[in-house]
Amino acid sequence: MPGNIIGIDLGTTNSCAAIVEDDGNVKVIPYRGGETTIPSIFAIDDKGNELVGYEAKRQWLLNPKRTVYGAKRLVGRDFQSGFVKKMGEYFAYDMKAGNEGNVMIGLGNQEFNLQQVSSKILNTCRTVASDYLRRPIGKAVVTVPAYFNDKQRQAVKEAGDLIGLEVVRVINEPTAAAMAYGIKRNLNQTVAIYDLGGGTFDVSVIDIRGRTFEVKATGGDIFLGGIDWDNALIKYVIDDFQAKHGLDLSTDPIAMQRIKDLAERTKIDLSARTEAPFSIPFVTMTPEGTPLDINTVITRKLYEEITEPMVKRTIEIADMVIKDAGITVAQLDEILLVGGQTRWPAVQRAVLEFFGKPPSKSVHPDEAVAIGAALYAHSLETDAVDQKVQLLDVIPMAIGIERADGRMQEIFKRNAPVPNQKSLTFTTSEDDQVELIMRIYQGDNQDKAQSNELLGEFTFSGIRQGPRGSVKVEVVFDCNVEGILTMSAHDKNTSKQMKTTVKVLAAK
Numbered sequence: 361m362p363g364n365i366i367g368i369d370l371g372t373t374n375s376c377a378a379i380v381e382d383d384g385n386v387k388v389i390p391y392r393g394g395e396t397t398i399p400s401i402f403a404i405d406d407k408g409n410e411l412v413g414y415e416a417k418r419q420w421l422l423n424p425k426r427t428v429y430g431a432k433r434l435v436g437r438d439f440q441s442g443f444v445k446k447m448g449e450y451f452a453y454d455m456k457a458g459n460e461g462n463v464m465i466g467l468g469n470q471e472f473n474l475q476q477v478s479s480k481i482l483n484t485c486r487t488v489a490s491d492y493l494r495r496p497i498g499k500a501v502v503t504v505p506a507y508f509n510d511k512q513r514q515a516v517k518e519a520g521d522l523i524g525l526e527v528v529r530v531i532n533e534p535t536a537a538a539m540a541y542g543i544k545r546n547l548n549q550t551v552a553i554y555d556l557g558g559g560t561f562d563v564s565v566i567d568i569r570g571r572t573f574e575v576k577a578t579g580g581d582i583f584l585g586g587i588d589w590d591n592a593l594i595k596y597v598i599d600d601f602q603a604k605h606g607l608d609l610s611t612d613p614i615a616m617q618r619i620k621d622l623a624e625r626t627k628i629d630l631s632a633r634t635e636a637p638f639s640i641p642f643v644t645m646t647p648e649g650t651p652l653d654i655n656t657v658i659t660r661k662l663y664e665e666i667t668e669p670m671v672k673r674t675i676e677i678a679d680m681v682i683k684d685a686g687i688t689v690a691q692l693d694e695i696l697l698v699g700g701q702t703r704w705p706a707v708q709r710a711v712l713e714f715f716g717k718p719p720s721k722s723v724h725p726d727e728a729v730a731i732g733a734a735l736y737a738h739s740l741e742t743d744a745v746d747q748k749v750q751l752l753d754v755i756p757m758a759i760g761i762e763r764a765d766g767r768m769q770e771i772f773k774r775n776a777p778v779p780n781q782k783s784l785t786f787t788t789s790e791d792d793q794v795e796l797i798m799r800i801y802q803g804d805n806q807d808k809a810q811s812n813e814l815l816g817e818f819t820f821s822g823i824r825q826g827p828r829g830s831v832k833v834e835v836v837f838d839c840n841v842e843g844i845l846t847m848s849a850h851d852k853n854t855s856k857q858m859k860t861t862v863k864v865l866a867a868k
């Protein structure tokens with residue numbers, strides 16, 4: 361029976377769930393108070409209660425150290441990386457190194473890894489859906505940024521496992537948006553999806569032929585989104601305050617939280633008007649005990665100036681993806697804008713100028729991804745052949761192995777179609793060699809494997825003993841429709857399967 365699998369857009373700032381109902385129409389599941397999106401925020405209050413969504417957002421200013429937001433940006437990151445350090449300046453909550461070098465979040469006397477944080481948000485989406493539908497929900501199609509690597513995709517599945525929610529398929533956000541746009545319209549079009557959300561940016565070029573969605577190329581930046589717009593304004597306000605009063609607010613978590621909160625509201629205001637006041641009374645005190653306020657006005661012009669490099673970067677990525685797809689801008693039939701940050705006027709102007717045409721108005725920037733996920737979920741469970749959707753996606757970055765000279769040997773190229781399978785044959789290089797160890801990376805730097813994301817270290821053991829060069833081991837690399845890699849190896853002469861162990865290490 362249809363309607364058992366829900367679609368979930370697990371966003372950096374907001375999440376949203378949808379389902380195809382019995383009448384075949386998609387319903388974006390309403391949350392309390394009629395909202396359709398749920399803030400992707402998790403908190404523990406001073407009594408130890410767990411809060412998710414609006415409940416967590418509401419108490420955020422009072423409890424900044426125990427309120428987690430933007431966690432999706434940290435998934436699959438190494439605690440030691442420069443990026444995590446930079447994020448630490450903006451996030452009031454404590455981050456620590458986990459056993460595998462990953463990021464752990466400390467809330468009071470408890471610690472959570474990022475899969476656990478994601479699972480809390482997924483669970484709320486599931487509960488809201490199951491309350492609305494009045495039946496238990498055990499399965500979901502969950503979307504991820506197209507530019508997520510294998511490890512980040514795995515993390516979403518693990519988050520589902522933690523709460524007994526089977527993530528039947530992980531699909532890319534832009535691909536989902538394209539389905540929301542095109543599934544019922546029997547189109548023959550090539551579209552570009554420009555998806556600028558809270559924390560990530562993706563561009564995909566997709567051919568839509570009836571119910572077949574074929575991704576031609578994809579690209580993006582998983583560290584570029586609305587949060588960076590907020591951060592640019594926060595930095596401006598802090599620098600301005602320091603210049604005026606000689607005091608650094610960035611070391612004061614409560615002041616930072618108040619600035620952060622107002623920064624996002626000011627940004628949203630400034631997408632509809634040309635200037636807005638930025639006032640926070642009693643933000644701090646001088647060493648002598650005199651209270652100080654922030655009292656300034658931000659113009660849209662100034663804000664556009666300080667964020668211009670980010671808009672430019674999105675257009676550079678779009679240009680690269682269109683070239684990768686082997687087409688020109690003029691060959692695109694439609695441009696779809698997805699993600700809340702596409703409401704920013706300078707983004708809309710840059711898109712219009714680059715693509716040479718206004719974007720389609722038929723997708724809802726906040727709901728399209730969840731709708732697409734629900735439509736795909738429906739297609740997976742329906743028996744009606746004419747309702748089936750064929751999805752042909754690609755991997756966003758090359759996957760390869762580290763060679764002895766440190767370079768990366770590509771197994772799958774960037775934009776290689778999935779599912780995909782490749783095999784390589786290795787010959788033993790030592791007498792009685794019993795193991796073959798390889799490190800798998802994902803990224804586009806072929807000269808230096810280690811500068812890419814380390815997906816894991818694979819050890820194939822149980823190799824037949826013999827003089828070097830006498831045993832051939834065939835390793836099969838299998839990238840499934842979700843962009844998730846599995847590997848296996850066998851003896852080429854005897855076909856005997858090797859034992860595989862994987863060590864997943866966080867990248868530096």
Ligand code: AMP
Nearest residue numbers: 371374557558586628631699700701703
């Ligand atoms: P999403 O991940 O698609 O929910 O996008 C959320 C991001 O969009 C957040 O960073 C919001 O601050 C931003 N956003 C929402 N509405 C607006 C707006 N009117 N102008 C600028 N940014 C917005």
